[in-house]
Every structure is written in C-alpha cells, then in structure tokens.
Amino acid sequence: MGHYNINFSPTGGTRRVADILVEGLQGEYQQIDLCHETDNIDLNEGDVCLVSVPSYGGRVPAVAIERLKRITGNGAKAVLNCVYGNRAWEDTLTELQDTLEGQGFVCVAALATVAEHSIFRQFAAGRPDDEDKAELIEMAAKIQDRLNIGFNGKLELEGSHGTYKVFGGTPLKPTGNDNCSGCGLCARECPVGAIDAADPKNTILEKCISCMRCIGICPKGARNVDLNLWGMMAEKMAPVLGGRKENHLFI
Numbered sequence: 001m002g003h004y005n006i007n008f009s010p011t012g013g014t015r016r017v018a019d020i021l022v023e024g025l026q027g028e029y030q031q032i033d034l035c036h037e038t039d040n041i042d043l044n045e046g047d048v049c050l051v052s053v054p055s056y057g058g059r060v061p062a063v064a065i066e067r068l069k070r071i072t073g074n075g076a077k078a079v080l081n082c083v084y085g086n087r088a089w090e091d092t093l094t095e096l097q098d099t100l101e102g103q104g105f106v107c108v109a110a111l112a113t114v115a116e117h118s119i120f121r122q123f124a125a126g127r128p129d130d131e132d133k134a135e136l137i138e139m140a141a142k143i144q145d146r147l148n149i150g151f152n153g154k155l156e157l158e159g160s161h162g163t164y165k166v167f168g169g170t171p172l173k174p175t176g177n178d179n180c181s182g183c184g185l186c187a188r189e190c191p192v193g194a195i196d197a198a199d200p201k202n203t204i205l206e207k208c209i210s211c212m213r214c215i216g217i218c219p220k221g222a223r224n225v226d227l228n229l230w231g232m233m234a235e236k237m238a239p240v241l242g243g244r245k246e247n248h249l250f251i
C-alpha cells in the first residue's frame with residue numbers, strides 16, 4: 001500500500017497545508033511535485049493519495065489537470081485538498097473530483113483550506129498559522145477514520161460538475177529587471193516553461209499563468225509584476241479578500 005502527497009504548489013502555500021495534513025494521517029507519504037513534468041504513474045487499489053492544488057479563479061490550474069491526467073488511480077483512494085487565498089474556491093473541488101474520478105480514483109474526502117494569497121500576500125498573510133495547524137490535524141484524523149473504514153461511496157460536493165466557472169487569467173505577469181544575473185533558475189523552475197533561460201528578463205506572456213513562483217525564487221530579487229497595476233488590483237480586490245476565512249472539511 002503506497003501513500004502519495006501529490007501537489008501543485010508554485011509558491012509553497014499549498015505544499016505547507018498538504019504537509020500539515022500528512023502529519024495527521026497515517027503512513028509515509030511520498031511527494032509527487034506537479035510543478036515539474038511528471039512521468040505516467042500507475043497506482044493500485046489500496047494506495048492513498050492526498051491531492052492538493054491551489055484555486056486559481058475558482059478553478060484547478062490547467063497545468064495541474066494536465067499532469068494529474070498522467071496518473072491512473074485503478075481504484076486508489078484520493079483525498080482532495082483545494083487551497084484558496086482567502087477569497088473563494090468555487091468549482092475547484094468539483095473539477096478536481098471529476099478529473100480524479102475520470103482517472104479511476106475513489107474520492108473519499110475533500111478540504112478547502114486557506115493559505116497566504118500568492119499574488120496579494122497581505123491577505124491571509126502567514127497562513128497556514130498555528131491555529132490552522134491545530135484545525136488541519138483534527139480534520140486529518142477524521143479523514144483517517146474514513147480511510148480506515150474503507151469508504152467506497154460517492155463523495156457529494158457543492159459546485160458545478162462538467163462545466164466550470166470561466167477563469168481568463170490575470171494581467172499580472174512578472175518580468176526581470178537589470179539585477180538579473182542570468183543564472184537561469186527561474187527558467188528551470190517555471191511550471192509552464194514561460195521563461196527562456198537564454199533571455200530570462202523576458203516572459204513568454206501567452207504561457208505565463210501568473211503563479212508568482214519566479215518572483216519568490218529569484219536570488220537577485222530581479223523579477224516583479226507591474227506594481228502600479230498590482231496596487232490598483234489589490235485595492236479593488238480588498239473587499240473580497242479581507243477578514244479571516246475558514247478551513248472546511250467535506251466528508
């Protein structure tokens with residue numbers, strides 16, 4: 001019986017939540033990082049996967065769906081974890097459920113959990129925090145109980161199935177400035193190949209998904225978005241991003 005912590009986490013918030021959940025689950029969970037290209041993986045009935053994705057505009061990031069489609073469940077159990085940045089997750093969990101069921105997984109439980117907003121970091125700043133950690137560990141124990149009884153039913157989730165909220169992306173696309181040393185790290189780490197290592201100050205705008213990974217990892221602090229546009233968008237989004245939003249467990 002294998003245990004897998006499968007996650008797409010460009011700036012680390014999704015991964016932090018997933019790692020806390022794994023602490024509260026039984027078994028040794030092996031990491032599968034969907035930020036990098038993955039080989040085809042064939043799982044077995046009896047395997048258990050925690051599958052974690054951030055919500056982007058109420059959807060699963062398309063590249064994560066593409067990489068999840070290379071994993072075949074063959075009856076393996078899946079725990080779904082959608083990590084949202086203090087606004088809402090809309091169809092993220094139903095899209096993830098539809099995808100995993102289509103790949104032969106049995107979905108046993110789902111969570112919508114909060115992490116710092118990866119574009120507007122002043123919202124949900126520092127989350128998951130100690131309060132989240134305690135709550136997530138309790139939720140993991142409830143999920144483990146469900147795994148232990150061998151749940152084989154149908155998980156019912158709110159949200160659309162089959163057709164989902166449309167997310168057209170955001171105009172915030174990072175580019176490099178003159179501090180760039182040309183080290184190429186951002187090109188190697190961009191989940192969608194939107195940076196050419198030979199010309200890392202530029203960004204291939206049609207490919208960029210605005211995940212913000214390159215900003216966080218650049219050792220020279222050489223990448224950023226247009227800060228005027230960022231400021232205007234942050235102000236506009238403030239009413240829906242404020243306050244402390246909750247973690248939810250659906251079983």
Ligand SMILES: Cc1cc2nc3c(=O)[nH]c(=O)nc-3n(C[C@H](O)[C@H](O)[C@H](O)COP(=O)(O)O)c2cc1C
Pocket residue numbers: 008009010011012013014015054055056057058059083084085086087088089114115116117118119170209210211212
């Ligand atoms: C392009 C983009 C779209 C996002 N859309 C939403 C959203 O619709 N609702 C929300 O609550 N958070 C949204 N967020 C915030 C992320 O879901 C959240 O910060 C998540 O923790 C990021 O995961 P990561 O730290 O693993 O990269 C968005 C972030 C990005 C980059």
Ligand code: SF4
Pocket residue numbers: 176179180181182183184185186187200201217218219220221222223
């Ligand atoms: S990580 Fe930073 S310094 Fe390295 S190539 Fe990219 S922008 Fe330049």
Ligand code: SF4
Pocket residue numbers: 010173174189190191192193194195203207208209210211212213214215
């Ligand atoms: S270029 Fe775009 S897609 Fe690539 S890491 Fe940066 S923000 Fe993410």
